Amino acid sequence: MKKRVTLVAPFYNESGNVLEFFQRVRQIADTMPQYEFEVVAVNDGSRDATWSELLQAQALHSGVHLVDLSRNFGKEAALTAGLDRATGDAVVPIDSDLQHPPELLPDMLAHWEKGAEVVLARRVDRQGDGLLQKLSAVSFYHFHNKISQVKVPLNVGDFRLMDRRVVDALRQLPENHRFMKGLFAWVGFRTVTIPYQPNERVAGVSSFNLWKLWNLALEGITSFSTxxxxxxxxxxxxxxxxxxxxxxxxxxxxxxxxxxxxxxxxxxxxxxxxxxxxxxxxxxxxxxxxxxxxxxxRRPVYLVREEHTTGSAAGVAEDRVERA
The missing domain is CATH 1.10.287 (Helix Hairpins)
Structure with missing residues (x-):
């Protein structure tokens, strides 16, 4: 049987990016017929046409699992919802705005096949960020790693490949306030790092601002250090x-x-x-x-309004969600 690779992609007001995202992923998947690809797309309470475009993408592409959350719970919750439904032997959280290049997947999978359980993608520069954002990001990583026993890698976001056993370990962590970069680092496992150059957004603007980044930084500090x-x-x-x-x-x-x-x-x-x-x-x-x-x-991390699963992954996904 082919090994399955699951891409977990949160979507929030990404109308205009959806069809391009699935097209780029399909192009890469077609070059690796030895793997079966699945995309878990989580609509995090978008207020634009993102959900309708996701339904359209599911009609055009196979192996697409759609999850529509009842409201905007935030990227950490949307990512958790996607990981709960990922059925792959390898799982890759990836941004839906295509700043995380799908073209890096072959390199990630090559390291995974060699025995790596986690393959981190490290940004080689932050040219697309403003000066204040660059300084705040670098300051946060250095400060967090000084005061916490769990070290978060510098310039490494959610974009990474994780083995099935890593995802299963993450799903055992019960906290509601989830700083995913810290949780990824906390579980450990054999890790390698590869560099990448982030792409420009295909459409739209980032929903992150300084206030959200500040709250995320507070979440990271208070979650992993006293x-x-x-x-x-x-x-x-x-x-x-x-x-x-x-x-x-x-x-x-x-x-x-x-x-x-x-x-x-x-x-x-x-x-x-x-x-x-x-x-x-x-x-x-x-x-x-x-x-x-x-x-x-003990409120749930997220609530699902609607969910659509197609392809052979449906039974596996339902079984894993029930066991969660």
């Missing part, structure tokens, strides 16, 4: 020592020079400084408590 909580213990100790030193200076000055009229400005500066430190510490604590609050409710 260092921010520990830091505030040391900050509190330092502030307390400074306050003790300042109080000692005031006592000595009073004993030596007598009672001095207190200064309103210095008093207000001290109160505001200590109050600000306390509020920041409470805010950091609140980020962790908020994530605990969401986790203990």
């Amino acid at each position: 260092v921010p909580l520990k830091i505030w213990s040391y900050v509190g100790l330092v502030v307390s020592l400074l306050a003790l030193v300042y109080a000692s200076v005031i006592v000595v000055k009073t004993l030596v020079f007598g009672i001095d009229t207190p200064g309103y400005a210095s008093l207000m500066a001290s109160v505001m400084f200590i109050g600000g430190v306390q509020l920041i510490g409470i805010g950091v604590l609140g980020e962790y408590v908020g994530r605990i609050y969401h986790e203990v409710k």
Whole structure:
């Protein structure tokens, strides 16, 4: 039997990219007849014509599994929905805007056949990103890897090939707040890295902005490190020592020079400084408590509104979703 390769592609307002995406994937699949290709396309609550174009693509191409989520749950949830339904011996998360080139699949599969269980695709440059986005990305990776035991590879996104056993391991992780880059790194397995040059988007604009990237960074930091909580213990100790030193200076000055009229400005500066430190510490604590609050409710990561499965993968997909 042929080995099956599943591509997991989240779609969010990607009208204009859909048919081109499936055409490019089909062209690559036709050059590798030794594999059976399947595409799990997850519509993450798109508000444009993405879903209708996905239905059209399914009518034109075989081995297409469509999942329509009930609303926009975010890329991490859409990716999870796709991985839950992936039936392949090898699974490749890939962006639907074609910035992840499908032409890299033969190289990925060649490394997989040689024994690699994870094949990472590392961006060789970030020419398409603005200066602020480049700096923020590099800063996040360095900061995250400094404070976390789980190291996220620099310039490596979701684009990668994973062996079946890696996907099965990922599906055992129960958390609702899912920082997929961190989860990919956490499970480990034998890994190789290959470089690639990202393509330009075929149509549309990216839905990511600085606010979403900031929230994703917070998710990554709080999901894999408690260092921010520990830091505030040391900050509190330092502030307390400074306050003790300042109080000692005031006592000595009073004993030596007598009672001095207190200064309103210095008093207000001290109160505001200590109050600000306390509020920041409470805010950091609140980020962790908020994530605990969401986790203990045990809501599902996503909800499916509609699903269409065609081809021989249907029975396997239904069986794996039921066992999940």
